[in-house]
Amino acid sequence: MQLPRFTLAAAMAALMLVAQPEPAAAGSGAALVVGAGVSGLKAALDLATKGFTVTVLEARDGVGGRIQTESTPFGPLELGAQWIHGTDNPIWTLAGSRSWKLLPSNSESGAELEATATGAKAVTDAEAAAWDTQFAKLETYIANLQANAENSETLQSGVDKFVSTRGIAGRKKIGLDARIESNWVQEYAASPSKLSLNWFDNEPEITGEDSILAAGYTATLIHYLESALKAKGGKIVLNAPVTNIAYGTSAGVTITAGGAKYTGKFAVITLPVGVLQSGSVTFQPALPSAKAAAIKYLGMGVLNKVILGFPDSAKWATGNWIERIPLLTDAGRWREFFSLRGITGKPVIVAFTAGEAAKYPAGTTDDELVSGAVSALRGMFGAANIPDPTYSYVTRWHEDPYSLGSYSVVAPGAKGTERTALAATLNRLLYFAGEATSKTWPSTVPGAWQSGIDAATKAARDWA
Ligand SMILES: Cc1cc2nc3c(=O)[nH]c(=O)nc-3n(C[C@H](O)[C@H](O)[C@H](O)COP(=O)(O)OP(=O)(O)OC[C@H]3O[C@@H](n4cnc5c(N)ncnc54)[C@H](O)[C@@H]3O)c2cc1C
Structure with a gap:
């Protein structure tokens, strides 16, 4: 049977490619990025700037992720x-x-009030100051425990020891709970029973x-990233929920999203920890044990x-x-x-x-x-x-199925190495970014931004 001319030409071209593989010019390859939050957009922009052909796959109908x-x-x-x-x-x-x-x-700046059955009363300055002092003592107590605690222990277990050894009750207990709420629960978005005693606060202090x-985060940061990426020829595919990531295929990486398949030499994965934990995205082969453990012990x-x-x-x-x-x-x-x-x-x-x-x-x-x-x-x-x-x-x-929580925390059982393990590259094919991979600014926009830079830098170096 005679092949149509265009099919024959395509087949010959494919054969020639197999026979004489051309080394790719620096930055000339196709890169996939999963997620159009800050980390994904920044990684995509940096890769596009270095000459890669970039496609971002985003599940939502818009960009920004946890910035809205x-x-x-x-x-x-x-x-x-x-x-x-x-x-x-x-x-x-x-x-x-x-x-x-x-x-x-x-x-x-602000006020502190205590709810009563009929309204509320202000907490006096003297009592507020005493509660601050008591919380500072708890912080020191927890820091001392961290030197010898088991990794399985929760922050709550440390708080319980402090309360029982100091006999804290009544007004003092009310004050302690108030300070734990404002300094830890609201800050880490997690109750002490869900935080690792040893590692929950393992990050540099913000100054x-x-x-x-x-003008809001979207009109500034997200708009800047999206328009700069598009100006460099980067493509963003919306309404494309990724369900499978196959790495080590003949194409490099093949990603199934919204029913379509996308191939790239490599991919940058910025899925939030909640999504990674849910199993809604499968990896082929399965993620190695160090990566799986990192995902398990970083909570959301x-x-x-x-x-x-x-x-x-x-x-x-x-x-x-x-x-x-x-x-x-x-x-x-x-x-x-x-x-x-x-x-x-x-x-x-x-x-x-x-x-x-x-x-x-x-x-x-x-x-x-x-x-x-x-x-x-x-x-x-x-x-x-x-x-x-x-x-x-x-x-x-x-x-929210595309975040399943607000931001990452370090959960009981963690060894303190989880953020580094989550950030580690797999086989020069999968690069990981996202706020949870940041050791310097975890759980935040700067952490997400920097992780995008880091992932793009590693990929560009590997594929130069
Ligand atoms: C209520 C709240 C308050 C916060 N306050 C602050 C604050 O004041 N300051 C601060 O610095 N940080 C704050 N943060 C944290 C900050 O928003 C995040 O750290 C940061 O935006 C995360 O960026 P990212 O790129 O790592 O993840 P994301 O922005 O979550 O990006 C990941 C992207 O992946 C997409 N995705 C998920 N699943 C799939 C899938 N299957 N297929 C394809 N795409 C998928 C998501 O839709 C998302 O767009 C807050 C977060 C919340 C929720």
Whole structure:
């Protein structure tokens, strides 16, 4: 049978390629990137800049991942990342170099109130200072335990020892719980029972004041990355949930996403830890044991927001933060409120719920959560001062199939090497990035950004 001319020509070309493989020119290969969050977009941009042909596969119908800014009558409001924490990081530097307006967000400014059956009362300065001192002692106690604790121990076990050896009860216990909530549960988005005693805080301290991007993270960082990538010829495929990653195939890497197959010489994987743990993406061959253990012992914290926009007539405490000691009936919610009024001038309050309390039981409705947050505010500031909100948004990051949580934590059982093991390259075919791979700025936007740079640098070096 005679082959049609074009088929014959294609077959001959393929044979010639097999017979005489041309070494690829530096950066000329096809690179795949899984995930269009900060880490994926930054890795893709750097690879495209180095001359690779880049395709980003993203499950959602838009880019940004855990950065999602809503445009609202109250200005841009963040559903995910809110702050640039400190000044010693590449996002703060980038904001300066691109002249993105930053609004200072003093983390110390605010009020502390204690809910009562009929309303709330202010925590006195003397009691607040005593609770701060007591928490500082707990921190020292935990640091000392870390020298000898088993890796299986939880932060909660350390707290329990402190409480029992010091006989902490009554008002002191209320104060200790309040400080644990604001310093650890809200910070790491996880309850102490879900954190590794030895490794939960194994990262450098952040220095410098927090700030907020006036135009929001999406209009600045994400827009910059997306447009720069497209200008370099990078392609982003949306609505393409990856289900299988086969590495070591004849093509290099073959990825199944949204029913289609994509091939590349190598791939950068930026899947969040929650997604990696869920098994919704399979790897062929299965990930080696060191990588699987890293995924197992990095947990996913949960931080959820109830964002409320009020009429201008609403009144609450000045300052950025309102700490609230809740009632037992609050189910661990309504402990921490962030007011944007002193920062953006808009009457907006964000109620944060973290850890186990943020994994709302099935059937919990948005209305229930909004009215719970509003009732807590009315209890503190009076019903006359807190009218019905005219805007609300409830996040449920724990149920989002493409993050399954808010950001990574180090879970009990970890050895402290998990972030490095997660970042390790597999066979010069799979490069891993994402906030969970960062040892310097884990769980944050700068960590995600830097991990994208690192993965692209390693891949470009291997494939030069
Ligand atoms: C409520 C909240 C508050 C936060 N606050 C701050 C803060 O104030 N400051 C700060 O620095 N950080 C904060 N963070 C953390 C910060 O948002 C993240 O660390 C960072 O955005 C993570 O970027 P990433 O690229 O690693 O992951 P992601 O942004 O999650 O990117 C991964 C991408 O992969 C995609 N994906 C998932 N599964 C698949 C699949 N199967 N196929 C294809 N694509 C898939 C996702 O949709 C996503 O786009 C917060 C996060 C949350 C949720």
